[in-house]
Amino acid sequence: MSCLIYCISSIKQRLFKKTLFNGVIPITFQNRDLIQNIGQLMVFGFYGKKMTPELKQFINKNKLGNIILFSRNMDDQLQIRQLTMELQGEAKRAGHKHPLLICTDQENGAVRRLGSGSTEFPGSMLIGATYSTANAFEISRMTAEELKSVGINWNLAPVVDVNNNPANPVICTRSFGEDPQVVAEMGEAFMRGMQSEGIVSTLKHFPGHGDTGVDSHLDLPVIPHNLERLESVELVPFRKCIKAGTDVIMSAHVYFPAIEKQYGLPATLSKAVLTGLLRERLHFQGVITTDCLEMKAIDDRFGTAQGAVMAFQAGADFAMVSHTFEKQKETLEAVTSALENGKIDTQSVRNSMERIDRLKDKYLDWGQALKKEVISVEKGEEHWTTAEKVYHEGITLLTNKQDLLPLSDRKNSKTLFLYSGMVFAAKVEDQKDQISVFESIVKSVHTESEVAKIEDPSFNVLLKNVISTTESYQAVVLLTVSITKGSSQIDLLTQLKKTCNCPIIVIAAKSPYDLRLLPQADGYICTYDFNPLSLKIAIRTLFGLDKVYGRLPISLNNT
Template sequence: MKNNNLAKKVGKLLVVGFDGLEVPKHIRELIHDYHIGGIILFGRNIGTPREILALTTDLQQEAKNAGYTYPLLICVDQENGVVRRLGKGTTIFPGAMTLGATEDPNQAYDIGFASGKELRALGINWNLAPVLDVNNNPDNPVIGVRSFGESPDKVAQFGQAAMKGMQDAGVITTLKHFPGHGDTDVDSHLDLPVISHDRNRLDKVELYPFQKSIEAGADTVMSAHVYFPSIETDPGVPATLSEKVITGLLREELGFNGVVTTDCMEMNAISQGVGTEKGGVLAVKAGVDFVMVSHTFERQVGTIKEIIAAVERGEINENMINQANERINTLQAKYVKWDDISLDNNSPIPTLVGSKEHEELAFEVYKKGVTIVKNENILPIHVKNDDRILVIYPDNGTTMQVEDKRYANLALGEAVKEYHQNVDVYQISQKLSQEELESIGKKAQDYGVIILGTLTITAGSKQIQLAEKLVESGKTFIVIAMRSPYDLAYLPNVHAYLNTYEFSYPALKVAAGAIFGKEQVSGKLPVTISSIK
């Protein structure tokens, strides 16, 4: 290698991902040859707690063998709710909008702290959360319930509380997606969104939670692949690649001196624009520290080589690389030290992971977050043992690229069965035929109570026609919105309507309990629902 020292300084700027539950050869090579700074884990890397700890321990052992001064940073998107990576054997914690619905930032702190403790116990030292996007656009396809709500002040309060909870648990946090991804109707995984608001509006809404959380001691900030023409004058340049956004706005105006990371550079907004490798060069020039290339080995190596070449030809001043390394070193010195890491593959899993204590905490918070939005003397229902209940819900639990399809198996029927024995469950497709609609309408006549679970209704959705058909049946009819709170806008004639904000089993169980009067729920809507004309 022509300049081994430069290669490792540039390598330190890379956060990379891979497939599988074990460390592949090419990742070991990246650790030894380039001293990559971080690893990102996805659902594809997550097994049992024992398997997760074995994986993170192996990664750290490899880094130790390669002569790292500090341990690897190992990160994950554990936002909780609809975006979570940890699975069986760990606690299911409520997500951002459920927390927002509690109206108590202390709940966000407690969940952040407990989540951080479980992550840290499994060898994950960096969480890509909290989301500080203000979700003021009901049509947003990528943020939605990942946000604490539509109020900048609420997002700021809850974001700070969640951040502090994770930090106190010893986990690095990430404010995302700067300068704000809440008011878009395009998913940056698929294309380049544009937010055209003027600077005055951005200061009051999008930037406000970031500013407050930076003042409260943020660790890292993740850039959004979103174009802001009121900040970046060059057409079509996303925030991630914009010096005016990263250096001018984030560092100089807002005074953030910590680590800036990109979102994944293989998302379409970058990879199908300037390209992942060239994008890495532009991101570093803009002032970011970590370039995230989450999937493809060729693109990971290619990005490192492109940045090295840009330094060697003078396009990037090597001092920028040095400064980025210093910021990363400062972060590592604060949170990760070799003395704090066990490299013993046989270390026991701490008992707090998936503990009864954490499960009870989460359940209590779900009760404070699940929301009865509408109740025209329907709830709680009173049924006899032989009264029949029909539960209907659609398949296909995910709508966002960032969601984990492993958790898309909805269990509303099972949740209802915990409270009543005479329950039939009917799962429908998102593309209901007219014959199926008519059939369900007839089927409904055989039941005293019908519970419909909805999943992010949009204009023209068959779920709307189904709900109208069930209202016409004259039966006791209840809707549980299992993700988007905005579903009610399409269902004005429904007599009872609850929001869980996520399809996590504990949330559905709490909602079912509320229907039968077995659980008291107290959530308040963190967004405004306007009727659809």
């Protein structure tokens, strides 16, 4: 008899795993309600501009409750709204209690996902350079309007990492700056701007990603500081925003040995971090989401599916798997199996579902989810006007030796602009080609200026003419976009300073830390954001046609 019971039990277990994706759940399974709704704990992405069959399957059979969108999913406002309505309509027909949470990374600046027709709002460090929480609130509020109008109800922003490492390859201008108090105030204002328009905001990346020299998309960063240091720097913005009522916090794939004793265990998978520090010490009662578990800091060491299991064991509420269907399927299977065999505590999962329910009750309703709406032309114009105003307040003129600026805009006063086509962008950043429009922007401001790409074969001839003074310029302007040691632009500037009779001006079109590598520049202006509007304002400022008022929100110790 005992053998028969064992055989029946084994058959049920195999049947359960086999039929999970066909929507058949054994009714005798004691936690069937959790399994039937396991998708409420997942945040999945997909490829394409329309709902895929796989995603439809997840929404119907596994009650997938949360979707992440990337640039690959979004063209213009109408297409995005049609997509989000298609997704919400499917969830409604599938019997979901709440609409889907649909999120994206619309941090602005370097990381933005909305397609054509959206406003290129200033990013965090430029807003930090204005030192105005009113700007942080208003830019966030307007961003929320644009998100809401296309059916996106959850923004994975603001970044409240304190960027105090000049070599940080992944945060940099995504941060409001290096002062913990300024970052905290700006982060809270941004959070409130989102909330004022009914958009869920997300603080990231807990407990801090600002003092790393490694991109967690590619490897596992380590922050070696003790807890006292973390309390005085990294945790300051999180504490302030938690007290102000933040809704969601995203974990960092970063190892903190002062908190987590298991070597190499990232914060995302650490119970000491997510439960001990975030829940118990900082008293956060909202929703904890992981960053994408397909990032190499997790996937290469633990695997995406096992990473999800470990994240739930650590105290996460959402597991994010942004890209690959097979890994999403494996994650559902692994989490289901872990629930079934007791490796994930069922009460902890119920607590997670209750927190998610509260979040959805607060922000979501079917009327808004299925409402056909795109932003009006009038609002769009207002948004661009505000963005331009804030760019003027944030772009920073750092160096102006011997008052060489403004340059003459007379027709007989030639200026040479140089740029490199080799532009670095972190994996998370907007990959849109901005450099190709640089020449047209320069010419739109000053028709007599010349523009040269340093990789072009003809550049060497031009350089010889500049050095030999065959060609005479009032200034040479070098455009940089987050250069690193060994960059050819560093050697070029050094050569020009030694041989050229005219002043050298640098436009740092992204990272202000470029000046650390180019201290010889006679003039230096930083835009923080690399886009046509910020570039045009910077170039107009060089010729005295505009004024900028920003103050550096980070320090450059060698300047």
